Amino acid sequence: MAELTPETVMRVAREFYDYPMNAETAAAVAKIADAMLTDARRLSALGLDGVEPPFSYATMVAEAERLRRTLSGS
Amino acid sequence: MTAAHQEILSLDVSALSRLIRERKLSPIEVTDAYLARIELTEPKLNAYLTVTADLARQMAREAEAEIVADRWRGPFHGIPVALKDLCCTRAVRTTAGSRILADYIPDHDATVWTRLREAGAILLGKLNLHEFAAGASSNNPHWGPVRNPYDLERIPGGSSGGSAAAIATRSAAATIGTDTGGSIRIPAALAGCVGLKPTYGRVSRYGVIPLAFSVDHVGPMTRTVRDAALMLKVIAGHDRNDSTSNAAPVPDFTRGLNEGLRGLRIGVIYELSRDLEPAVEASFKAALDLMGEGLGATVEEVSIPYLAMSAAMTARTMVVRAEALEYHERWLREHPGDYGDDVRRLLEQGMAVTASNYVRAQRTRVLMLTQSESALEDFNVLACPTCSITAPKIGEERIQLPNGQLINVLAALSSFTAPFNATGQPAIAVPTGLSPRGLPISIQIVGRAFDEATVLRVAHAYEEARGPLPPPSI
Numbered sequence: 028m029a030e031l032t033p034e035t036v037m038r039v040a041r042e043f044y045d046y047p048m049n050a051e052t053a054a055a056v057a058k059i060a061d062a063m064l065t066d067a068r069r070l071s072a073l074g075l076d077g078v079e080p081p082f083s084y085a086t087m088v089a090e091a092e093r094l095r096r097t098l099s100g101s
Numbered sequence: 102m103t104a105a106h107q108e109i110l111s112l113d114v115s116a117l118s119r120l121i122r123e124r125k126l127s128p129i130e131v132t133d134a135y136l137a138r139i140e141l142t143e144p145k146l147n148a149y150l151t152v153t154a155d156l157a158r159q160m161a162r163e164a165e166a167e168i169v170a171d172r173w174r175g176p177f178h179g180i181p182v183a184l185k186d187l188c189c190t191r192a193v194r195t196t197a198g199s200r201i202l203a204d205y206i207p208d209h210d211a212t213v214w215t216r217l218r219e220a221g222a223i224l225l226g227k228l229n230l231h232e233f234a235a236g237a238s239s240n241n242p243h244w245g246p247v248r249n250p251y252d253l254e255r256i257p258g259g260s261s262g263g264s265a266a267a268i269a270t271r272s273a274a275a276t277i278g279t280d281t282g283g284s285i286r287i288p289a290a291l292a293g294c295v296g297l298k299p300t301y302g303r304v305s306r307y308g309v310i311p312l313a314f315s316v317d318h319v320g321p322m323t324r325t326v327r328d329a330a331l332m333l334k335v336i337a338g339h340d341r342n343d344s345t346s347n348a349a350p351v352p353d354f355t356r357g358l359n360e361g362l363r364g365l366r367i368g369v370i371y372e373l374s375r376d377l378e379p380a381v382e383a384s385f386k387a388a389l390d391l392m393g394e395g396l397g398a399t400v401e402e403v404s405i406p407y408l409a410m411s412a413a414m415t416a417r418t419m420v421v422r423a424e425a426l427e428y429h430e431r432w433l434r435e436h437p438g439d440y441g442d443d444v445r446r447l448l449e450q451g452m453a454v455t456a457s458n459y460v461r462a463q464r465t466r467v468l469m470l471t472q473s474e475s476a477l478e479d480f481n482v483l484a485c486p487t488c489s490i491t492a493p494k495i496g497e498e499r500i501q502l503p504n505g506q507l508i509n510v511l512a513a514l515s516s517f518t519a520p521f522n523a524t525g526q527p528a529i530a531v532p533t534g535l536s537p538r539g540l541p542i543s544i545q546i547v548g549r550a551f552d553e554a555t556v557l558r559v560a561h562a563y564e565e566a567r568g569p570l571p572p573p574s575i
Contacts, residue, residue: 075468092341
């Protein structure tokens with residue numbers, strides 16, 4: 028796997044987040060990003076097939092209801 | 102500080118509450134004792150960011166009037182408490198330990214404070230913390246470090262460092278902390294008090310400034326396990342302002358406290374009880390012996406590999422980095438220089454978490470919970486040390502493990518606590534003793550989701566058998 032370069036990180040920070048990142052920070056983030064990508068690949072091997080993420084629709088409905096209440100002031 | 106004040110400060114919430122209810126003690130006297138104590142300890146400790154002395158005295162007068170009129174509200178009526186300054190308080194400054202929110206005056210209360218206030222608690226003030234709760238030292242670059250009451254040159258842990266230090270020095274009767282990777286349990290361990298991270302959803306997060314929505318928890322920090330049970334009963338329960346709060350009924354957590362350990366099975370997590378500082382190892386072993394041979398529990402080792410697997414740990418940190426960045430993105434872009442270096446680094450790292458890896462990390466949490474709950478089919482609770490080390494010095498970033506390995510302090514402090522933020526299960530930190538250097542050591546007891554009652558029962562039985570930790574000399 029190719030390593031993520033500090034230049035790529037700087038570009039992502041600038042173009043995705045409008046955030047000017049200096050070269051030293053970008054080098055540190057690139058290192059962490061590589062470690063995260065490696066670990067994320069390992070996670071696939073744990074047996075995630077069929078496992079739903081813990082994002083619940085019940086929470087979404089409850090949150091919409093809360094916002095509706097807040098907006099209507101009731 | 103008078104002798105009467107000293108006497109009041111020696112009592113835990115349970116004892117104070119009884120005397121207040123019987124009108125042998127006035128909430129005004131109790132509040133005055135705590136305010137006097139704060140004045141004495143704060144110059145050394147820096148646990149408080151705001152002391153609400155006038156408000157506290159006014160609330161104490163109101164509590165006394167109600168109790169005299171036979172309108173006792175419950176065990177927290179007239180009890181002086183303090184909140185981590187991450188909890189919003191209407192008309193009282195809430196900084197999150199940051200420069201960004203240095204002048205923020207909320208127009209609403211966090212539910213946890215609403216519930217305590219309605220139970221008659223008195224607000225002493227708002228407590229110092231690691232900036233935005235995003236770290237474990239409470240070495241705050243904007244407001245100064247919180248100091249460990251057992252050694253002022255050392256950290257009290259974090260992020261709820263002020264909440265723990267205030268309990269240990271008796272400058273609050275009970276406090277509220279929050280926990281995203283161990284921020285209640287780590288300072289409880291390092292500063293010598295009880296810290297309970299309830300099950301995710303048990304306590305509302307409404308009005309608590311988030312670090313990471315999926316794994317943030319709010320809970321009690323207290324002098325005793327009984328006090329934690331009392332406080333949890335007040336703050337727990339469904340809140341329509343927090344759509345992730347759970348609708349399950351809230352039991353009386355004190356009911357089973359005295360049932361002892363006989364017949365219970367305690368699983369010692371193999372992966373989370375390795376590479377310990379020698380004093381921690383000795384204290385942990387003594388605690389297990391006391392619970393087993395002394396109190397009649399069956400204590401056996403159990404393996405739960407996912408809780409310590411580095412990739413699985415990364416899953417939690419990916420969730421924290423991504424969610425924290427999403428919340429802070431605008432401030433980070435507009436005021437990057439207003440963040441401390443470590444917090445800014447954490448947020449910048451969030452930019453490297455891809456959407457697909459975030460979802461994968463969330464799915465991994467399900468596997469971690471599955472494996473942990475499977476282990477709990479054979480055991481009533483799980484146990485491990487809360488932290489593998491005692492309190493490091495302020496500013497120390499790396500420490501050497503007994504095996505010679507140099508490791509990052511944050512990792513050393515959080516590797517036994519963070520897995521239970523990923524799983525959301527309830528976990529309590531209880532002091533087991535002091536190291537030869539006089540620093541607190543702690544055991545962590547973990548239970549099935551929403552079974553805080555058993556966690557508290559085991560912790561209470563152990564605490565009663567062990568006896569109180571010697572207080573700090575501050």
